Amino acid sequence: MDGMCLTEHIQRKDDSNGGELVGITYGDVGTTMLQCNICTPVDRGEYVMIQHPTAGNVLGRVDSIERRTNVSIEKAMELSEGKDVEIEESMIGHVHVIGYRDQRGLLQIPSNPFRAGEKIYFAEEKLIRDVLGLKNDDTGAYIGKLKGHNIPVRLNINSIAQKHLSVLAKTGSGKSYTTGVVIEEMMKHEVTMVILDPHGEYPSLARPGKVSSNDFGVNPRGYGDMITEFSPNPEINQGARRLSFTFKNMRPIELLRMMNASTRKSNVVALEAAMTRLEASKGFYDIQELIMHFKRNEEDDVSSLIRNLEDLEKKGIFASTGTRMDEIVRKGKTSIITLKGTPPDVQGFVVNRLATALFELRKRNKIPPLILFAEEAHNFCPQQGKIESSEIFQTIASEGRKFGLGLGIITQRAAKVDKNVLSQCNTQIILKVTNPNDIRAIESSVEGITKDMTEEIQRLPIGEAIISGGGLSEPLIVDIRPRETQDGGASIKVV
Ligand SMILES: Nc1ncnc2c1ncn2[C@@H]1O[C@H](COP(=O)(O)OP(=O)(O)O)[C@@H](O)[C@H]1O
Ligand SMILES: [Mg+2]
Structure with a gap:
């Protein structure tokens, strides 16, 4: 790994105020993605700082890391035979550019590419906070x-x-x-x-x-x-505390579903007729009055409906004054x-x-x-x-x-x-x-x-x-x- 870190040969002026060196950009360099060699142990997901010629310090994140080696299939075979094989390897990091804050505090991505041969550092806390929008105050x-x-x-x-x-x-x-x-x-x-x-x-x-x-x-x-x-x-x-509701605006279908009763037409029609009549005569009525109405009118086929309504009434969901x-x-x-x-x-x-x-x-x-x-x-x-x-x-x-x-x-x-x-x-x-x-x-x-x-x-x-x-x-x-x-x-x- 020695010599992989090209720091001695780099011509560029180091005007960063950043932390420890992570590596150097190389190859074709873009504005949103770039690659660097890695000369310090670094984890995927780590935040880094890259200098940009006009934008200044820009935040990036190491999205993936790979180890490139010269171990060919032939060398692997030699290794399996117990031979001594010299292995050269280098670590490559793929960095996703997050951006920087402009003078108005807006998050920006540089509008032209980074340079090759640029140093990449571990990002300092302040840059991470500023760029990611992590305010250190009690309002959040x-x-x-x-x-x-x-x-x-x-x-x-x-x-x-x-x-x-x-x-x-x-x-x-x-x-x-x-x-x-x-x-x-x-x-x-x-x-x-x-x-x-x-x-x-x-x-x-x-x-x-x-x-x-x-x-x-x-x-x-x-x-x-x-x-x-x-x-x-x-x-x-x-x-x-008990949560209850008034019987206002109940619809027959809603009622039948709540009672887990059949929504067949005869049930809907019977409820609709009863509810319309009660509303016309009283304006406001509750579930007890609906039950009473069915009992008084003793129509055929409503006995199961009456039982359902009585079970529902016992649950206490409906009250003459609901929870405010x-x-x-x-x-x-x-x-x-x-x-x-x-x-x-x-x-x-x-x-x-x-x-x-x-x-x-x-x-x-x-x-x-x-x-x-x-x-x-x-x-x-x-x-x-x-x-x-x-x-x-x-x-x-x-x-x-x-x-x-x-x-x-x-x-x-x-x-x-x-x-x-x-x-x-x-x-x-x-x-x-x-x-x-x-x-x-x-x-x-x-x-x-x-x-x-x-x-x-x-x-x-x-x-x-x-x-x-x-x-x-x-x-x-x-x-x-x-x-x-x-x-x-x-x-x-x-x-
Ligand atoms: N951040 C955390 N720190 C410690 N324990 C946690 C944390 N998140 C979840 N747990 C534990 O994991 C278990 C599942 O959490 P829970 O919130 O009930 O899951 P879910 O609602 O997704 O089913 C619980 O025993 C909880 O105590
Ligand atoms: Mg849960």
Whole structure:
């Protein structure tokens, strides 16, 4: 390897103020990609600084490294025969040019090529921060550190709130854990939130956790004073307040689906007739009155409908005064809607009602701006098959930003979430994904993701994420910080 590092022969003036030398550019040099020899051990993904004749110090990233040798098949055979063979080798790095900040602070790529024979250095922290948009202030959401560096990664909270967020990963890769980190940061900054929580993983945000590693400067903390829990099923979810709705604007089909009853024509017609009559005579009525109506009129064939309605009534979803939206949405506070123990069809109804109310009230500015998080979002806005809440999720995804209603989509099946919704999420947190369909869905919805990064996604260990958007100038690999609060998703041991 000696002599590979051409430093002695280089004619160019070394006017860098950078760190340790990585290598020297050689061959045909472009403006976005270049090659260099490598004379110091360096890892793939490392950030480097390259000098450009007019642009000055430019940030790049080593995307791949190869070892070139003169070991031919003949030499390999000699080696296998135990002969002494002289091996020459050199390390080549392929550097992807990220850019530099111009006088206005905009990210630029040099408009003409770098020079061959130029030195490449490990990038200094300041250059990395400046170019990648990693501001070191308290206004951002502190999510973790740039992989391999002691540089905090803070995401722009307004950008998350206004332009939607998605957290994508296969089961068990840390979606709920990481979303918990995001929500802690949002609570710290008094962002108003509503969290749709099908598994009851988020109420633990109220309690301080045990921080084991403290390289991240994280201290245990609970957010009990900021969180209220609601559930359609407070019997199972103790500590939650009952979430109920009025019977207003119910449609026969919606009702039948909720009751898991047949949507055959006779049922729809019977309900429609009864509901129209009640509305005409009373204006407002509740589910008990609907049951009474059927019982009084004792028509044939409605006995099973009556039983279904009675079962539904017992669930307590409907009440003469439903939960007020201004109880659920309180400025700077977080409400968790725990859907554990609620059947899927009732969940669909609850989510649709809630999301629709949030959107309508935000439009009229009756509630403060907020973010709506949806865990298992593929169940609420599926790519295939239209369900009750499909439409409102599309509406929030496309129009929410105009009205200060942000969306946080969390799913283990990127391919199964409505593309119209996913493509509107401008901040993405991607953890390990292996399903090829999901990878394709991610590739097509994440801007600036490289082939190397899609490869990387399949190998990400727990605790590492690729983050794009959120004020970052390009997708980064981030070591997610530990939780301040208790981890509600930790697997329950069977024995
Ligand atoms: N950044 C992290 N640091 C430490 N443990 C983590 C981290 N992310 C996830 N885990 C652990 O990995 C497991 C799976 O995480 P979880 O968030 O429940 O995954 P998912 O929601 O994707 O199914 C949990 O036991 C969790 O504690
Ligand atoms: Mg989870």
